[in-house]
Amino acid sequence: MAAYLAGASTTELSETYGIHRRTVVAHLHRQEVPLRRDGLAARHTKAAARLYSEGWSLSQIATKYGTTANTVRAVLLAHGVEMRKPWARGRLRPAPDSAD
Numbered sequence: 679m680a681a682y683l684a685g686a687s688t689t690e691l692s693e694t695y696g697i698h699r700r701t702v703v704a705h706l707h708r709q710e711v712p713l714r715r716d717g718l719a720a721r722h723t724k725a726a727a728r729l730y731s732e733g734w735s736l737s738q739i740a741t742k743y744g745t746t747a748n749t750v751r752a753v754l755l756a757h758g759v760e761m762r763k764p765w766a767r768g769r770l771r772p773a774p775d776s777a778d
Contacts, residue, residue, distance in 0.1 A: 689744025
């Protein structure tokens with residue numbers, strides 16, 4: 679509890695104690711510690727942007743840093759990173775030009 683109140687994230691605590699992040703949250707709830715949202719730490723922003731430029735998905739980056747893909751997306755956009763088009767991720771392809 680003291681480490682969390684001192685600024686450690688639930689992800690950091692789960693790694694420190696070798697337990698799942700949800701278990702950390704459960705312990706904090708039991709002790710009535712007010713939770714804060716764990717986002718993407720500022721110290722990870724540059725690395726996250728680099729990984730994204732290397733082709734990592736938002737979900738892969740989120741998993742690495744213990745947050746959500748939407749959080750990673752918001753942080754990267756706020757730092758001027760241009761998001762790839764959906765077809766650039768290999769899921770969708772642009773519609774073929776019908777003017778043949």
